[in-house]
Amino acid sequence: MLYLSTFISGSSNASPLPAVALQASICCVLPEKKQEETSLHHYLKNLHFKNALGEKIFFDENGDLAVGYDIISPVFLPDGTRINEIVGSYNPYAPPEQEFTIYEKAMTWDSTFTKTPPEFRCSPSCLPGFRKLTREGEPLCCYDCIPCPEGEVSNQTDMDACMKCPEEQWPNQKKDACILKVITFLTYEEPLGITLTFICIFLILINTVILGIFIHYKDIPIVKANNRELSYILLISLMLCFLCSLVFLGHPDKVICILQQTAFGISFSIALSSVLAKTITVIIAFHATKPGSKLRIWMGSKVSLFIVLFCSLIQTVLCLVWLFTAPPFPYLNKNSEIGTILTECNEGSIVTFYCVLGYLGLLAAISFIVAFLARNLPDSFNEAKYITFSMLVFCSVWVSFFPTYLSTKGKYMVAVEIFAILASSAGLLGCIFFPKCYVILLRPERNSRKCLSKYKNY
Incomplete structure (x- = not known):
């Protein structure tokens, strides 16, 4: 036998009515074999009865009362008597969020009660973040x-x-x-970009002045002795090297990314080819002055121009293969810096990119070795000495560039690459042409055919 006793304070259609106590006793007989297998909730769902007002009382499928009811708060009077005060009601058929009605004015709080809810945890709440x-x-x-x-x-x-x-x-x-994230790139407006732009323009002006000096004094011995056509080509190629560094500034797009790498590779290959041709010309000129030398047929500007064109053509072919296979493209680098997205140029084909760089390194190494071997030729103005020193500066800049480039992040990587281009080009310009300009402008007495050669026996 199971006895269920329910005490309900009811209201009709959730309208506030005086509380009516109803005592209902329901007697349900359960088979003894099913007592352990059946829950009380199963029988509550099927429970229906009427209270003293004739209202139907039953539970829904969730076990909740399907009729409205009053919310009662017990109140103790000063004489110790307890009464039940209606402080609200519940209507399951009311519109959403209006099921409960609370009568705040009817609520009576104990004097010891505070509005701060009791703390039920041993640690404070963790805030967002x-x-x-x-x-x-x-x-x-x-x-x-x-x-x-x-x-x-x-x-x-x-x-x-x-x-x-x-x-x-x-x-x-x-x-x-x-x-x-903030999208960033090296711009002309920021201090670093302004500084690099100013350095580039300054070097271009110096390069232009030197080119003007060589054109103005094209017929003097010191300019003619060191193959003035190669000097013009080298000065123009160095000017292109300075200009290509400006392409690395600003927002990169598809055209800019292609120009960055191809302009850099081709302009530097022309410059290094010119340096190599100058060095070879110095060696041929020295040995061709010996009696019976067969190197006289290699004298002249045609051989030098052929060396420049041939070496530059190889680099141009490599760049064309690069562009037709996997050209550079703009890329959003989302992992370079915390909280920023760097807009940069992706190399595309890494193999071709390193072939272009490797070819430049090969030209620089050959130029350095040849100039180093010819540095002690007996001449009062042996250009191989200055070429050796210029290539030493050039190689030092690019050898130190790679670890610095790999250790930096974001737009500072671009700044390091621009600085390497400017520094290496300035090294070639200063070491090869500054001594000549010094003789032309400040020591004109040394600018004579007699002072340029000490080969009195030839």
């Missing part, structure tokens, strides 16, 4: 609040784990929301 870390060996309500790691946020209180931001977004300072 933090996550909970349960203390080992303590109850679950005891935990520490630790900040979310880099790239993650928590936007709710008491979160067990932080959430990762999308790839295009990054946490704000409080780590309670994801914000869009």
Whole structure:
């Protein structure tokens, strides 16, 4: 036998009515074999009866009362008498969010009661931007609040784990929301870009002045002795090297990315080919002055121009293969810097890119070796000495460039590459042409055929 006794304070259609106490006793007989297999909730769903007012009382499928009822608060009078005060009602058929009605004026609070809810946890709540870390060996309500790691946020209180931001977004300072990353690139307006632009323009002006000096004094011995056509080609190619560094500034697009690498590779190949041709010309000129030398047929500007064209053509072919196979393209680097997206140029084909760089390194190495071997030729103005020193500066700049480039991030990588282009080109310009300009402008007495050669026996 199971006895269920229910006490209900009812109301009709959720309209506030005086509380009516109803005592109903329901007697249900259950087979003894099914007592352990059947829950009380199953029988409550099928329970229907009427109260003293004739209202139908029953439970719905969730086990909740399907009729309205009053909310009663017990009140103790000064004489100790207890009465039940109606302080609200519930109507399941009311519009959404209007099911409950509370009569605040009818509520009477004890003098010892405070509006602060009782604390039911042993640790304070973790604010957004933090996550909970349960203390080992303590109850679950005891935990520490630790900040979310880099790239993650928590936007709710008491979160067990932080959430990762999308790839295009990054946490704000409080780590309670994801914000869009800032897209950055090296521009002309920022101080670093302005400085590099000023250096580039300054070097271009110096290069132009030197070219003007050589054109103006084209018939003097010191200019003619060192193959003035190669000097013109070298000065123009160095000017192109300075100009190509400006292409690395600003927002890169598809055309800019192609120009960056091809202009850099071809202009430097022309410059290094000119240096190599100058060095070979010095060696041929020295040995051709010996009696019976067969190298006289190699004297002249045609051989030098052929060396420049042939060496530059190889680099041009490599660049064309690069462009037709996998050309450079603009790329959004989302992992270079924290909280920013760097717009840069992707090399496309890494193999072809390193072939272009390797060919420039090969030209520089050959020029350095040949100039080094010819540095001690008996001449009062042996250009091989200055070429040797210029190639030493050139190689030193680019050897130190690679570890510096790989250790920097973001737009500073672009700044390092621009600086390497400017420094190496300035090294060639200064070491090869400054001594000549010094003789032309300040020591004109040394600018004579007699002073340029000491080969009195030839």
